[in-house]
């Protein structure tokens with residue numbers, strides 16, 4: 001439970017995960033607070049047409065009876081506190097009732113244009129204000145995505161993220177109701193597994209996903225749609241059952257994003273997608289056997305919306 005550790009102390013020396021030997025078991029301690037920790041071996045998870053390597057890590061021997069000592073950097077709440085200590089913008093995050101309220105924003109390539117678009121349709125300055133609650137300004141974009149990446153990185157480093165989900169409350173501005181809605185973590189974050197991908201797929205299908213969504217997965221291929229100025233980044237599909245797959249594509253109009261993603265083929269990434277929709281169901285046949293691909297899509301506009309964690 002808690003944060004996965006990549007280092008340990010053995011007989012007073014700091015060791016890396018790759019230095020671990022079975023003979024060290026029972027003699028490993030947290031490098032910061034000296035609490036006993038143990039080794040968890042890596043393994044492979046089969047995910048349809050892709051094997052996922054889960055890296056080995058160190059964890060506490062007894063989370064409840066012998067947790068990290070207060071102040072240790074491996075305590076989840078301390079890690080969360082460090083992330084939010086850097087944020088001064090109240091529009092982005094506030095601390096309330098012992099929770100970090102984080103506002104989610106849509107990232108566009110050109111927020112100024114988006115705002116004008118809203119203005120001409122709406123009724124003057126109030127719609128400008130409204131859209132600012134939903135869209136992040138150009139100059140704030142890098143800092144915003146950097147913060148989201150840190151939260152995502154922390155989530156990925158936890159072998160149980162319950163504490164993080166309790167501490168960090170996600171909100172997204174609802175223009176129709178003119179208030180912030182709370183977004184559940186499971187509606188915001190799709191780990192690369194069938195249960196969560198199916199949940200998000202259904203959410204988009206029922207038109208209940210207007211907020212940004214993070215998708216974790218391995219990049220399979222990157223291609224350009226001919227003559228349309230649209231680029232597609234494809235994750236490895238997830239097997240639902242024999243002959244049926246869920247298949248996520250990430251669309252972008254940015255050549256910059258395309259070039260960046262081209263260098264990341266085969267790598268695990270997390271994308272911060274805005275604007276999602278269900279695509280066509282493809283049913284190609286091969287040797288009289290039909291395979292069903294349920295396609296869905298999210299969109300990104302800048303390369304900082306792709307988080308590479310390793």
Ligand SMILES: [Zn+2]
Pocket residue numbers: 030031032033034035068069072073074
């Ligand atoms: Zn510790």
